Structure formats: structure tokens, C-alpha cells
Amino acid sequence: MSKLLHVEDLNIEFHDHLIPETVVYDFDLDMEPGEIVGLVGESGSGKSMSALAVAGLLSRHDMKKRGVIEFEGKNILSCSRSELRELQGDEICMIFQEPLTSLNPVKKIGWQVEEGLKIHTDMSPEERKKRAIKALEDVEIEDAQRVYDSYPHELSGGMRQRVMIAAATIGNPKLLIADEPTTALDVTVQSQIVELMKKINREKKTAILFISHDLSLVSALCERVLVMKGGYVVESGSVKEIFESPKEEYTRKLIDAIPKCGSTEDLVENGEPLAGMKDINVSFIKRKGKNKEKVHVLKDISLDIYEGEILGLVGESGCGKSTLAKTLLGLIKPDTGHVSAKFPNTQMIFQDPYGSLNPSKTVGFIMEEPLRNLTDKTPEERYALSKEMIEKVGLSEEFLQRYPSELSGGQRQRVCIATALMLGPKLIIADEPVSALDVTIQAEVLKLMMKLHMEMGISFLFISHDLRVVHQMCDRIMVMKDGEIVESGDRVKIYENPSHPYTKELLKSAGLGPGGVK
Amino acid sequence: MRSKKRDFNFILGICLLAITLIPAFVGLFWTPYDPEKMDYSMKLAGISIRHIYGCDNFGRDVFSRIMSGSGITLLIAVGTVLFGSILGTVIGCFTGYYGGLIDECLMRINDVALAFPSLLLALVIVSLMGTGKYQVMLALGLAFIPSYARIVRGEYLRIKNLDYVKAAKLAGASDMRIMFVHILPNTKTVLFSSVLIGFNNAILAEAGLSFLGIGVQPPDASLGRMLSEAQAYMFTNPSYVLFTGCTIVMLILGFSLLSKAKRWQ
């Protein structure tokens, strides 16, 4: 039986700018029917490009492709467009990372799910509708009928991804290519999607090419893994080989970067409270169409942050973490309760490195801004302090003249931290500081924050949805759900014997079940 | 981005502007003939080496008149755009940033301004303060404010929720500083292309007003007035109307190509 997929020294060159740029160098991949293969690498490693080439979606003429991609013996690169189209959507299907933008906003869900059938089969509309609803039920969507008639913006992130999978697998494809399907989702939803894909592989014998930058996820799903860096396949082998005895130095670095849960530094005893909130309630007026609803975001929250501590705040998106941070900073006025802060100018580090630096200003200007407004330091003093701070976060002085657009994600986040340090704050609130970064860079930034914590005695309020990072960084952890703090306690208690069911579920879906700590 | 295409737009735009702006600029100081000197023998004379654009119904050299005329038209356009964009931007800032009551009533006034034909507004100002370049500038400037205000407001609504604005607040910047030091520079690209488009609309509007006889007063002429005068001699002396018309078209085409050039985005 010929292999399902045989890719041999595939090279992709990109001809948009003046000088052609090679993105993928002699990429080889073989897949058997029903096999699940992982493709791991950081952003810019060429993993998505290779996947798109396999799916035949790199048809733009400024993409030069050399080499062989054989699907069941037929070379996709040389066959005619119409032959390629017969495969797409019937034999080879693909799902993408951003569920919201990957669905057509102005078309109904049902219409988009059925499209595969409309193209490849000549079923009657009723039959197609029946098949579509069955496909939606297969991906565990309750009342598929309502979802069938609704629009993409009316569904949650997880639901939308399930719709994508339903649309892709409705034609029982032989190969499903999943390009980082779970990155934009919450932890709990992430594990559900992975389970779903396992079920599809088992029942429909669909081979899956799973692309991701999250090694732990890949290890849970795939049998074989290819590690890519800078367009080259650095190493490939079974999951066990790669994890137990990585041959390549880069692979080892990748594995180390996964936050360990084993670290057992002693818990820091806490000093007096730095800042606190006393039964805070915050609600927004959300105008849904004609009627106005009062959405209750924070429900009587009280907490204290002690000096010299890193307090973790864990919860899924939409549970009110960011609102809590903004209320603590005074950016939002709570309906009831009050906020107390012993020391002035507590600072904040934001999640999206691209939105947190003013694109029209130089790094130096941004860093000196707090001094310019709140202190009467002379320009020379300001420059000296910013030079000191920029070097403290590991960047050279000449970065001060650069614009944010010239920096990488990691560098930008370092600049944010440096700016936060300018006023010598006692407390810094970090709202998901590393979740937008690649794993390796994530590790470096976390190491920097820990160093600052130790050396300058700055305490952090660390907000994240990634339980592993929280475990590595924080002493005390609070778990939030729908605007309420459901459980709080020191690290050992939360991870060893969580009491609240929601905390248990969070730990299980992050692969940190109370049993073994992976 | 197709790099070749951008240059194409940019180059064409620049040379069109060169053909129109250089004579306009030179026209401020020197013109081959005195734009107002009349010479009966040359009345409605066709194109000749001495008069490359021919002469008008007073025997005045059309090329010199276009030079000084386009100077005046550009002056009006610059004045209008400056007046309209500065005021429009300030209004846009406040309505976009603060929202609430100011936003509501200023937007109401905007709707009124859109519904109110700029023609009548121009006439009121011209009748009040007499005709002439500066009155036309004021009239058109006022008529342009709503469009700028709307554009700037949209930008402010978008930017004010971004993280770096919150960071600026945390850094103790006052509202005014945030509006003008932090947010305004980021609206540069949108403002710049809308200024160029505004420029074109100003030239068109001035030509419209002069066409209806309200704009610039004879004997000094803006392109619009010359075009309306030239129309009367369209049959016997088509060169007069065609050259004037084409100068306007080239001017506007040059600016719109420039605003299209991807160089700024």
C-alpha cells in the first residue's frame, strides 16, 4: 500500500521582495494512513509554510516550490489545478489557529460546514444539511440545529474551533492538517479539542499532521515528532525518543524551556501587605442590541499582596483577571469597596508586546516618560537612569534610539519591564506577560523577572492562564472563575491537593493531575 | 506590497506636480507676460511660439494667467486645508477621546454641517465679508471641518483603548498630553492622506465656487474662474478651455497619485 503522504526535499522560496528568500530547506516527511505526526518549532521556523505547501495552499505565484509532495502517489506540485482542487476539502483538509477570522463572518455556520460537500458531492441540500448537523454533533456541539443557523461571531472560541473541525472532517478526509489549532484557546478547551482529534483519528482513521510550538501538547497527541528551526528539520523521531534522549542541542533547549513543576524553592515568608482590595464589585453596562445588560465582572473580591511575594492569579479568559488588575491600578473605578496601596506608582506590564509600546516614539522617550511627568529630574539624570535600566533588562544602550517596530517580541517585553522599573516601584502587575512569546524567549523573560524579584525585592502580581508558568514563578496562587476567587493558597497546597473542583479540572487539563507531575 | 507599483504611482505623481507646481511657484515672482496686460491684436489668438497656450478674450497670455492663477488656487487650497484640518483635528480629538456629551453634540453639529449645502455657507460668508481669496478660504475651510473631525474621531476611538495609552496614563501623563503627544503622532498616516485628498477637494470646490461667480474676483483669476470664462469661447478658442481644464486635472491627479503612493503607509 503506497504511503499516504511522501514529501521529499521540499524547498520553498519567497519572491516578494527584491532578493528571493528561502523559507524551507529540503523538508522530508512520510506519513502512513491514520498516523499522527507532530511538527514542532518556534515562529518563523517554516513549519506553517511546509504544512500549507502540503495542503496545496501556496499557489501564489511569488512562492517558488521545488521537490516532491506525493499524496497517495500523486504529486501535488505538478498536477493541474483542477486535480489539486479535487483533493482539497475531500482528501486533504486543514484547520487554522484563529477560529474567529478563519470563518466567514457574514455567512451562516451551516452554509460553511456544508461547503465541502457542495463542491465534492452532488448531494441534495436537505441531505447536506442532515450530514452537516451530524458532523456538528460528532464534534460534541450540543443543539447543533441552533449553531447551524447562527453566525460565527455568536459562538465562543472553543465552539468555533469545533465548527472548523466539523467542516474539515465532514468529507471523511484521509489527511487533516492542523496548524496550531489550540494556541488561541483556554487550557480546559485546549485539552477537549485534543481529545476530539484523537477520537476522529480513532474512528475515521484520519491521519493528522499537528503543527504547534507547544511541546507538551504535541507529546500528548502525536506518535512521531519533527523539530524545525530556521527552515531546517533539526531532528525527527518517535515522541519517546525525542523527549527522553534528544540528540540535537536545540531540541534539548526546547524541552528545558517547558516550565518545570518540580522546583521546590522554599516558600518566601510574607512581609506586611503592600497593596490590597476590600470587597470590590465592578460591573459594566453592556449594550446588546436595544436592551442594556448589567454584566457583573468582579464579585466582592478582597485580597492583599505582601511585600517580597509573587502572587499568582490564574483563570480562563473572561474570568475578570485583567479587570482586577486595572481596578488595583486605579484605571477602573469599582462600584463598591476600596483599593489601598501603601506605595505610589505601582506599574503594569501588558500581554500584547505590539500594543504596549507607542509605535511613534523611540524606546528612550517611552522609558523617560514616567520621569518626565512625575519627577523633576534633569534630562541627563533621566538618560542615565534609562541607560541603567535598559542594561539591567539585558539590552544594550543603543536600543534607546530604536523604534518599537525594529524590536522582536522578547525585546519589546524587556523594554516594558525596563519602563516599569524606572520609578522604582515596589509592586509590578504583570498581565499575561509571556503568553504571546515563543517558548524559548518565554523562559528568558521569566528568568529576568525572577532575577529582578530577587535583586530589587520587587513583588509581582502575576496573571496567567498557563498553570505551569504560574507554578514556576509564584509563591501564592489564587484561582478565579467568573469574577470570583474560588480558591487561594500557597503553591504546594494548590498543586498537591486542590479543594475546589474547578481547580482540579484546570490542573487535569494542563496535564498536571495530582497523580504524577509530568 | 508590489514595490514596482508604488514607485509607478509616486513617480507619475511627482512629475505631474512638477508640471503644475513649478510654473505656479515661479508665477508668484515672474511670468513671461504681465497676466493682466491686454492686447487687442492677440484677442483669442491660437497657440503660437510666443504664446504657448494662446490668448484669452482680452488678448492676455493664457500661460501667464495659468501660472498666476494656479498660484492663487493653490494658495486658497492650502489655506482651506490648513484651516479645515487643524480645527477638524482638534474637534476630532476631543470628541473621540472624551466621548459622552461633547461627542454627541459636536456630532450633531457635524450632521447639520453635512446637510447644509456648502454653497449657501460660502455665499453667506462672501456676502458678509465681500468676495476674494481669504473669504473663499474661510468658507471652504469651515465646510471641510466635519470630514476631518469625523476621520480623526474614528482614529482616536480606535487608539484610546490600546495598551500604550493605558501605560501613558500610568506614567502620569495628563489627558491633554496623552491626546496630543501620544495619540496624535499615530494618526499621522491617516491624517496625511486625508490632507492630500482634502487638497483635491479644496481645488474642486474653489473651481465650483468661481464657476458660479462667487469665488475669486477678476481680473486676477483662479483656475476655476478662468475655466468658467473660457467656457464661453469654447467653440472658437478651445485651447483656452482645454489648457485651463487640463491644468486643474493634472494638479488633482498629481496629488491623488501622491496620496496613493504606498510610501507613506
Next chain:
Amino acid sequence: MRIFSKKTLALILASSMAVTLCSCAGNKAKSDNTDSLITIGIPQDLDDGLDPHTAEGAGTREVLFNIFEGLVKPDSNGDLKCAVASDYNINEDGTVYTFTLRDNVKFHDGSTVTVEDVKASLEKCMGNGDEPLVASFGEVLKVETPDDKTVEVYLKEPDTDFLANMTVAILPKDHLDASTELIGTGPYKFVSRSPQENIILESFDDYWGEKANIKKVVLKVVADADTIVMNLEGGSVDLMARLSTSQASQLSDKFEVCEGTMNLVQALYLNNAVEPFNKKEVRQALCYATDIKEIMDFVSDGKGTETGSSMFPAFGKYYMEELNDTYNTDLDKAKELLSEAGYPDGFEFSITVPGNYKQHVDTAQVIKEQYKKIGVNVNINLVEWDTWLNDVYMGREFEATVIGVDASQLTASSMLQRFVSDSGKNFINYNNPEYDETYQKAAASVKDDEKTEYYKQCERILSEDAANVYIQDLPNLVAVNKKFGGYEFYPLYVMDFSKLYIK
């Protein structure tokens, strides 16, 4: 060009009338078909009401001439012929005018004209009580109808010119307010109108006199002067008057261009009450600096007739050709006079001119160029017609203006009375006791030759005193599609449709 005109249309028994430079009458092979139609272009809609007694615009009265008739009616030579009246005689001392009614003259609605209708119409013009509706009817004492054939008009004081006022329209006594539906006795009757679009007239079958040749006349509003040539060439307009020379020169040979005069005095009217125009030397200097020939060249390709004072050629015996040479162009003399008056290096003044009259705007621009030679700097201030009426004519807030002054009735007084210092219409604030005294003598004298001599004396004073910088009587070019003939020039603002015919 028509600016001022009295409400009534009157004509004095003038001896020689304007010679029409080219007669478009041509031979009169009239074909009498019932569905013939001519479209005549009019520069603006008759938007000042259609009541013949109060109609103000010259363009309006030009059309109403064909719908309404008075007891007497002017012909193309300017002589007054009997119309609704079959005969008239004036008593010895010119105080009583007796008219015999022509029998069975029909109104457009079919009813016959009676003496009551005539009496009612004349009394309407006398106005109710204090204020005469038609200014010249202030002189009328009373109107009597001794029998059903005669009407007697008694004047307060003797006036041999009053017959001209008898051309006021005769309306049916129960349709005196004619602003809505127009019923008169003229050769054409009113059919319909649509604002800013057209007005449609049709020939009146039982007209008492010579019937009109063309059945239907459509008066099409062509507001944009620049599209006139297009309309003519495109065939949507067959005849249009008062074209500029540049427009006329652009017409193909499909059209015959007849030439007459506009019967007005175009001049640079100076506000004599304003510095520096209160000094005679300054006014004379401007006259010497003006090259009228060059103005005519630019404005109307050399056509037009020069005028030396406030009188135009159509006035025949009053027109004094020799006054044209009072000031021939002489720049040195002009500069000399200027320094005498204390302005050695010239001065600056503004000309306010109505924007919708192209000939006047062009003249102002030529004058501006000419005065540069003697160091006088002119700036031109274009205003809207209504603003000109309000600010310049009524308010007299201006330094100088270029306008054409015409006469609503061909009486010398209607041209010269304006310059008497206390006259309501003396918008240039002319104040010359000698002129006032001479004018009084002219008005009082009964003998014709004596009256003429005094009026001439007035004109001479205006010219020597350089009250204004007199320029010309503008040419009136009428384009007629060669399919039509019979266009006749009248010395006054009249267009007689009934004479037109299809060749």
C-alpha cells in the same frame, strides 16, 4: 443692460428714430401654417410677476408687449399708433386727452372691450388715493366716460408728452389683478409657464389688428450665458437677443446676426459726493485717460456707438454727436489735471460692478488696464445684482460703477431728470445748480424747439463738467435662425413676435 425703466411704456412723437443698421425684415413671403413654432431664448426667467402695470424687468415688459396693449401702441419707428382706441385728440393747452374706443376689440377670454374696462384699468394705474401705482399717473386728475364710445383723461397741469403714458395695458375690469392668469388684447395670448423652464404663448385668432404669423411661441429660459451658443447651435433655441460679440462670432452660418443698439448709455458712473470724484479736474483726467475705441474693441469687437453724454442715438434730435470729442485720449493732459487736483502720482479707487453683466465686467477690466498708465490703481469689486441694487443704487455706497442707464420712455426727461441734485434717482449725487436751473426751464417750456434747446444745454453741461466718464451705447446682436424672418428692432425694449414668420 436694461437697468432702469419706468413702469409704463410711453413714446413721444419723435421725429427721426434710430436707424437699424441692418434690417432683418427681408421679403415678406409669409406662409400661414397653423402648427408653426418658434423657440426664443430669454436670459432669465420673468420672475418679477407678470402684472403689466407693476412688471419691472425690461425682459418681462419686452414679452408682455405681445400680450397686452394700451389705448395707443408704438410701432417699430417709435411712432404711437392707435390700438384699443380708434382715434384720439389733445385739447388746446394739453390738459384733456379724449380717446374714441375702437369697436369690438376682443379680450383673450372672448369678451369685448368696454369703456368701463378702460376706465378701470386707468384708475388702477392712478393707484388708490395717495400713492400712484404707475408713477407717471400721478399727474392724472380724473378719468371720465361720457358715453360708451369715448374716454376723457383730465390732467392736473398741461403736459404735451403725456400721450406716451397711454400705452398702459387695458385689462378686463374683473381681471385687474393679472399676476396669475393674463388676459389682454394683444396678438398673442398666454398659455402656460413652468418656472425656470419656459413660457408658452399662442397667437390670438380674433385679434383686432394684423394676425401673428407664427402659431406658437416658446420662451425658453437659457440662464447660463455660456450655454447660449450651444443651445443655438444645438437647435434648441431659434432666436436670441442681446448676444455678446464673442458669442455671435461663434455662430455657424445657420444663423443670421442682426445688429441694432441696446439703447442705453454705458459709462463709468462716478459718485460725485466721494473723494476724489468731487473734484472736476479728477473726473476730467479720467475722461482723458479713457480710450473708448480700445474698450469697444475688447468688449464688442469694435461694434457699439460712442456716447459723449447721457443720451443715446435712438433719441434722434436730442443726441449730440459733437459731444463725443469733448475728451479725446490725452494722457499728458490727464496727468497734468491730476497734479493740478493734488494727485500728482495718482490715487486708488474701486469699481463695483454687477457680476451677471459680462459687458460691464469686461469694460471695468479694460478701464483698470488703461488707468494704470496714469498711475491710477483700480480694484474691481464684483457683486451680485441684488447687492448692487441695494448698496450702489439705493444706498449710494460706492466710489465708481460701470453700468448701462436706459430710458423706459423715449422722453429726454427720463434720461436727464436723474441728474437734478434733488432727484430720487440721482445715485451719483450729482450737484450742479446751473444744471438744475437749465433742466427746470426745459421742463416748463411748452414750445418743442425751445424745450429741445434747453435739454441739449443740459447734456453739454454734463459733458463739460465730466459728471461721468461716458463710453458707449452697446451693440444689440440678435441671432435669428435662417428658417425665420421678420425680426424688427424697436428703439425701446420691445420684441414684436407677431412680425416674425417662417420663410
Next chain:
Amino acid sequence: MKYVLKKLLSCIITLFIVSFLVFAAFALIPGDPALSKLGTNATQAALDAMRHKMGLDRPFLVRYFTWLFDAVRGNFGNSYSYSMPVASLILDKIPITLTLMVYSMILMVVISVPAGVYASYKEDTPVDRVIQIANQIVMAIPPFFSGILITLFFGIVLKLFTPGGFVSLNANPLKFLGFMFFPALAVALPKSAMVFNLLYTSLNGEKKKDYVRTAYSRGNRSKTVFFSHMLKNASIPTITFLGMAFADMIAGSIIIEQVFGIPGLGRILLTSIQNRDYPVVTGIIMLIAVTVIISNMIVDIIYKIVDPRVDA
């Protein structure tokens, strides 16, 4: 429902402000309607009598509120120059200007939409480049210059229509539509260039979106992806522009009516301003204001229908 009420209220306020501004404008403009009606020879007494008849001697506010009170009841007073009710004067001119605007809207859509879609579909081919340049040039031509050129080219050279030969609707509908094609074209050309531009850029913008890639991954042909997926998304900004274009087409029509000699509302507005015929000017401007506001409302409603993301 509450939304519509709120919109209606704001529309009434805007109308109120516009009417006040128009009245104030006329109080400031020099020129006296009585004088322009009776002419220079009218005696002062006659002028005063006429001014009283026109009601001009009453104080400004009294005049405004009586006008407002009548206007609400549909009586917009009488025109000074045509001595006929303003309402009927406007009513019989509306069909002309309305035809011109609707005609040019249709032309605009017919010209710009297919061109925009075709050019974007054939992006970066010579065809696309040619259409782009043509679009730029058309956009740069001032409306009245395009009017002149069209009259010159179609009217005199090709003799397709007699310039200035306006035929009224009831006289001969077919000829009326035949004639109106050219002024409509003159009004439509600059606007269609803008619509083309907007459609072209938004279509190109959609090409980069993720859902297009998903559509291709399902094996769609590029034509179906273009028409069934992208076109609807790209049409949203274009529709809002169409609404705005309709509103400011009124200003364009004033100039075009002048060039083509069409006795529409624009012409009457212009002559009435010159004759200081207040009631007519106020009436027409109120009509324009109402049209602008209604067209904005229609655009909002269409926007809601087309884009499901906008909650009603």
C-alpha cells in the same frame, strides 16, 4: 424600535438647527427682496407696502416662528418672484432633480461595481493597471469640466443630444430620459471613480483575510471564493459610501443643472438665492436636509442587514 425613535429625534433637532441657520443666513445677506421685486423705480412707500406684504417688517424671531409654524403644517409660504406657493413650485421640480440623482446613482453603480470587481479579480494584470489609471484621471476631473466635455463631445461632435434641449417629463418621457442620460453621466463619473476605488481596495483587503484561505482549502475555485465569499464582505464599506455619495450628489447637481440648462431644484435654488427669494430657498434647503438625513438612516439600516455582526 427605540433605536429608530432616537434617530428620528436627532433628525428633527438637526432639521430645526438647519432651518434656523438658513433664516439667520438670510438675515445677514445684504439685498432686499422687496427692492428686487419692485425694482429701482418703486417709490419708498411702495417698497414699504411690499415689505409688509412679505412680512419682512416683523422682527426676525417672530418671522422665524411663524414660518416654522406654517412649515410644520406643510405650508411653506409663497415665492416672492413666482407668486405661487413654494410647495407646488418645489413639487413640480422634484421629479427632474430626483430623476437626475437616481439616474446618476444607477449609472454610478453600473459603471463602478463591475469595473471594481473585475479589476480586483484581475489584480496586477495590464487590465487592472489600465482601469486604475483611467479611474485616477476620471476622479481628477471637476464635475462641471466633465459636464463641458460631455456636452462638447456627445452634444456637438456626436450630436447624440441637443445641448440645452431639455424636454420636460410630461412632454415626452422617452426624450426626457434620453436627454437626462448625459448630465447624469457628468454627475456620476467623479463619484463612480471614488466608489471604484473603495470597492477595489476593500476587495484587495479581503484577499489577505484568513477565511479566504479556509475557503480555498475546501477546494473552491477562485471565482466562487471571490464572488460568494469576498464580495459580500467587501460590499459593506462600499454601501456606506453609496449612502453618503447620494447625499452630496445634490451639491453636484446644482452645478450640472447650470451647465446642461436643466430647470431642476438646483437651478431654482441658485436663482432664488440671487433674487433673495427667502421662502423658496428655505423650502429647498429643508428638502435637501431631510434627504441627507433620510439617506443616512437608510445606509444605517442597510448596514445592519448586510453585516450580521452589527447588532440591531
